[in-house]
Amino acid sequence: MTSFLIRDVQVFTGEDTIPNGYVHVSDGKIKAVGPMSAIPELSIPTHSRPGHTLLPGLIDAHIHADMANPTALPQALRFGVTTVCEMHNELANVVKLRKQAREPDTAAYKTAGQAATIENGWPIPVITAHDKSAETAAEIAKWPKLSCREDVVEYLDWMEAEMQPDYIKLMHESGTSMGWPLAKPSVGLQRIIVDEASKRGHLTVAHATSLQDTLEVLEAGVHGLTHTICDQPPTQELVDAYKRRNAWVNPTLATMGSLTGEGRELQDRFAHDPRVKGLIDESAVHNLCNCMGFAAQHGKVEYAYESVRMLKEAGVDILCGSDAAGPAVGTAFGLSMHQELYVYVHKIGMTPAEALRSATSLVAKRFKFADRGRLAEGLNADLLLVEGDPLADINATLNIRGVWREGRMCSVHQGKLEE
Known part of the structure; x- marks a missing residue:
């Protein structure tokens, strides 16, 4: 399985919110989650998605x-x-x-x-x-x-x-x-x-x-x-x-x-x-x-x-x-x-x-x-990326731009990630 990084995104961990953060995925698991101020330097595929929110699946x-x-x-x-x-x-x-x-x-x-x-x-x-x-x-x-x-x-x-x-x-x-x-x-x-x-x-x-x-x-x-x-x-x-x-x-x-x-x-x-x-x-x-x-x-x-x-x-x-x-x-x-x-x-x-x-x-x-439901180190990389802010408007959950189960992206949404 591949590694990738989603950055410049609001992160809702399932419990708390990081206004401008990143999530690092490796081999189907979440490797790291944090604010952009602490993002590591990595040579892996990276998706910058300002104006979007990343949630647990x-x-x-x-x-x-x-x-x-x-x-x-x-x-x-x-x-x-x-x-x-x-x-x-x-x-x-x-x-x-x-x-x-x-x-x-x-x-x-x-x-x-x-x-x-x-x-x-x-x-x-x-x-x-x-x-x-x-x-x-x-x-x-x-x-x-x-x-x-x-x-x-x-x-x-x-x-x-x-x-x-x-x-x-x-x-x-x-x-x-x-x-x-x-x-x-x-x-x-x-x-x-x-x-x-x-x-x-x-x-x-x-x-x-x-x-x-x-x-x-x-x-x-x-x-x-x-x-x-x-x-x-x-x-x-x-x-x-x-x-x-x-x-x-x-x-x-x-x-x-x-x-x-x-x-x-x-x-x-x-x-x-x-x-x-x-x-x-x-x-x-x-x-x-x-x-x-x-x-x-x-x-x-x-x-x-x-x-x-x-x-x-x-x-x-x-x-x-x-x-x-x-x-x-x-x-x-x-x-x-x-x-x-x-x-x-x-x-x-x-x-x-x-x-x-x-x-x-x-x-x-x-x-x-114990292995899902939150964006935290060691848990399954089950992710939902939406455009906008569902923490302000719950209706934004349908603005789906990417879905990953255990780090594998749902093929229906692959084109939307690069839009």
Whole structure:
């Protein structure tokens, strides 16, 4: 691998800002970061980019590359997402995606593997409502269905042997936000999953979209939630539950807007932003311009926004993730992360720096990814170069001029670096 230097650039390290600095990359790692006053003399390829900002590659804390979607990892990288965290997939798809992630021009891949499910529990009803094929039914029939500690131990043994998961995903969905009465695991079963997973050193994360479901799964002891609530206004009890467990939330607010049907205007704006032309195809544009609407009658996106405002004010960590998925209309791999950052600043009241931390260093910290998420010596050279200053205007994150994963530049942006 080659070495190169990016200089005369504002550097956001994932934690702090260097107004006029440089980053030295060597063999896929960051060799040095600092102010221009301390730049070393090196005879290597050098790019001077005044008026630009260099950031850590974004980490999307929540995607679903269903059916080993071949678009997910390349499209994510084109939008500056250098790592994706998948939250549920079958073994065959995980194997394919890990192979894809070893190819150039793809994001790095982290996964929960097969989520912990129960008979007829989430996401089985929503999948079978839209896909009644024999193939899908046969695949779901093979999913582990948990009901007791023995099942949980067997499930985790299988996961470790076959999937090597980066974290364990729990499903705790009653259907309240959507008006669907769904089978939901008991809090006791969820406690067993958390307990057994923790014994093995696994981080546990959970799906929940209603207030009561969230309170219950936090009581079970999970480390973080992969959605926020949208069924009713947030309460102090919710804040207290997060604080008591030192849990984080990945609220997926752009997806919540699609779920309630209220996000269409913003989705359309991002889908037709001239800066995304050439980075997504027309089918992806069409997908982003529609809403799921499952919670249109029973939820409001403002409840989701207010819950994050309250949690942020209380010091709860907010992680950025899109919940982008092939069949989930209203989302687009990579691009939805930029919409999420926009919402954090303009609807939640985060500063741009807080929003950018939520998509870089904070995700890495809470998921214990020690080799990424910051621009620091010895870490992966996962970089995003944008024109302008996203620390002043978060919308500048889409002014993409270069993306590197482990020091290798995404080929789509190679010409832009020299413009």
